[in-house]
Amino acid sequence: MQTYGRDILDIADELTAAYVEVFTAPPFERRHPEETRIAFRKRLDGDAERAGFQAWVERSDDGRIAGFVTGWTTPAPFRTDRSYGSVLDRLGAEQVEELLIGAFEVDELGVRAHARGTGLARRLLEAATQANTRAWLLAWNQNHAAIAFYRHLGWHEPEVRGPERDILVFVNS
Template sequence: MQSYRDDVLEIADELTAAYVQVFTAPPWSHRDPEETRVAFRARLTQDARRDGFRALVERSAEGAIVGFVTGWTTPAPFRTDRAYGKVLERLGREQVEESLVGAFEIDELGVLASARGTGLGRRLLETAVADHPRAWLLTWNQAHDAIAFYRRVGWREPPVRGPETDIVVFLAPNRVGG
């Protein structure tokens, strides 16, 4: 497993191609591959500069990316762009401040179809959060396999204190602040 900081931009095109493979397949098959590519590539350029940014990449024996995870330390104040506003709605400001701000945030986790069922997703998550006392992630509520996976590997959902949204938040197992 290779670890990157802002040097992830050296493999940005390759990582972006892997991201598109994962996130335009079911249940995300409604996404346009070119729009997905452009959006992820632009986000990666910005995200690589975030405090605490880290990316982990696993390659096949042939050298192709088969899995990846990206994340960073969630800053204060808590953002409201992208899906963050829905997180605030779902959990409430107090719980967000207590459990998410300052925690390691898993932004993207992807395992290509050829590497699923090998334990790679679990290893990526465990490695990404190993040095952090608190960690969290969110996923789309229609990503049923992802939700089942997070539950199976011990991630838990904090109490919902607001209206339901189309996202589900998970906290890493055996962590404080939840």
């Protein structure tokens, strides 16, 4: 497994191809591959510049990316764009401050179909959490397999104060 910082951009096209393969397959099959590619590639350029950005990538024997995890340290003040506003509504400002600010935010975790069932997703999350003892992530409420996986690994949902939209928040501590 290889660790990256800003140098993830050296393999950005390859990582983007892996991302599109993972996140346009079920349960994400409604996503358009080209739109997904463009959006992820644009986000990756910005994400690699974030404070505390880290990524772990594992390759298959044939050299292709088998899986990846990316994330960064959640800054203060807590953002309200994208899904962050829903997180704030759901958890409340006190829990966001206590559990998420300063913790490693797992942004993307993906394993290509050929590498599923090998324990790779677990190993990727372990690499991220060994480097960052406090971590959190979001899961789409329709991705039942991922939700069960996070729960199986001991990640849990903090006390919820607001309405569920379409995301669940998991923390590892």
